[in-house]
Amino acid sequence: MSNLSVQSPAPAASADVSPARRPGLTWWKALGAGAVGAVVVNLVVFAVAKLAGASLTVIDGGEEHAVTAGGVIGASLVPLLAGAGLALLLALWKPVFLRIAQYAGAGLALLSVAGPVSSDADGGTVVALSLMHLTLGVAVVVTLELYRRGKGAAD
Numbered sequence: 001m002s003n004l005s006v007q008s009p010a011p012a013a014s015a016d017v018s019p020a021r022r023p024g025l026t027w028w029k030a031l032g033a034g035a036v037g038a039v040v041v042n043l044v045v046f047a048v049a050k051l052a053g054a055s056l057t058v059i060d061g062g063e064e065h066a067v068t069a070g071g072v073i074g075a076s077l078v079p080l081l082a083g084a085g086l087a088l089l090l091a092l093w094k095p096v097f098l099r100i101a102q103y104a105g106a107g108l109a110l111l112s113v114a115g116p117v118s119s120d121a122d123g124g125t126v127v128a129l130s131l132m133h134l135t136l137g138v139a140v141v142v143t144l145e146l147y148r149r150g151k152g153a154a155d
Helices: 027-051 069-093 096-112 114-118 123-151
Strands: 057-060 063-066
Touching: 027 069, 027 123, 057 123, 069 096, 069 123, 096 114, 096 123, 114 123
Parallel strands: none
Antiparallel strands: 057 063
C-alpha cells in the first residue's frame, strides 16, 4: 500500500487585521453628490417634459405659475441641503438620525406628490412634477446612505 499524504500550503502572511473601513463619503462629499445628482436628474426630467410638449405651468389660486429651470434647481437644492444637512448635524449627536431622516425624507417625498397630482395642470406637467418630487426623496435616501456607510452606523 502506498502512503499518500496531501501537503497543505503554508499559511499566507497575515495582512493588516485592523478593522476595515466601509466605503462611504465624508459629509460634505455626500451632500454635494446628492445635491448635484438631484439637480441633474430633475433638469433631465424638466427637459424631457418640455420636449414632450408638457406646458409646465401650474394654476394656483387663479394665477398661472410657470415651472422654470431656475425654479427646478432651487426646488431641488434647498430641501435636500436643509433636510439632509440637518440630519447630518443631528447624526453627530445620535447616529440613528441618519436612518430616521432617510425614512422621513422618502415619506415626505411621497406625500408631496399630492401637490402636483391635485394641481390644475396638464398630464405631462403632473407626471414631470411628480417625478421631480420622487427624485428628491431618492436623493435624500442615497445621500444619507453614502455618508452612513462610511461611518459604520448601526441601523
